[in-house]
Amino acid sequence: MIFFGHLGPTVAAVRIGEKILSKGNKKELNIDYRFVLVGAVLPDIIDKPIGMFLLRNVFHNSRLFAHSLIFAILLISIGFYRNYKYKKNGILLLGIGSLAHQVLDSMWEFPKIALWPFLGIKFPPRAEGSWVSDDFTRLISDPICYGPELIGFIIILYFFVKLIRNKGIKEFLKTGRIQ
Known part of the structure; x- marks a missing residue:
């Protein structure tokens, strides 16, 4: 997935989870969807520049540290602590978004990375080629x-239109907050 395929399904899943968890609960969950959106693409924000530009000759892979399960677990653990101690859930939401990213990237197919x-400290090499043109070709x-990207775009468009209609931008x- 490229972009909307991460954003849309992650926001939708968190929104559904928010509705389920707040049903019958008088206390609001106070979810900041800005953190959810950043978390949904955080593994790519971290790993792509490192693996494709900065240390390409070292790793030969653009799925590295932030695509590992330990990354999401660490963020979620720190997030739970901060939520418990300070009632701030931003890092927790980053972790949830990052975990969703890994699920959407099917990281179980890459156990040495996940x-x-x-399973070893060395990342397996992965043929990257010219990823921008390859991704664009696959996208069209x-x-x-393009299926998940289109679905993700529709989901984000839905929430954007909802924000405009409710004057919530x-x-x-x-x-x-999404109202």
């Missing part, structure tokens, strides 16, 4: 690529 460093020709930018 379970890094437990491969339904397995300023509120969202300030608080990350």
Whole structure:
């Protein structure tokens, strides 16, 4: 997945989870969707520059540390602690978004990356080629690529239109809340 295929399903899943968990609960969950959105693409924000540009000749892979399960677990653990101690859930939401990213990237198909460093500290090389042109070609020709992107785009568009109709853009930018 490229971009919307991570953002849309992650936001939708968190929103559904929010609705389920807050049903019958008088206390709001106070979810800042800005953190969810960043978390949904955080593994790529971290790993792509490292693996494709900065240390390409070292790793030969653009799925590295942030695509490992330990990365998401660490963020979620720190997030639970901060939520418990300070009632701040931003890092927890980053961790949830990062975990969703890994699920959407089917990281179980790459156990040496997903379970890094437990199966070895070296990342397996992965033929990257010219990923921008390859991704663009797949985006316009491969339904397995453009399908999730299209669905993710529709989900994000739905929430964006909802924010506009409810005059909630300023509120969202300030608080990350979706009304």
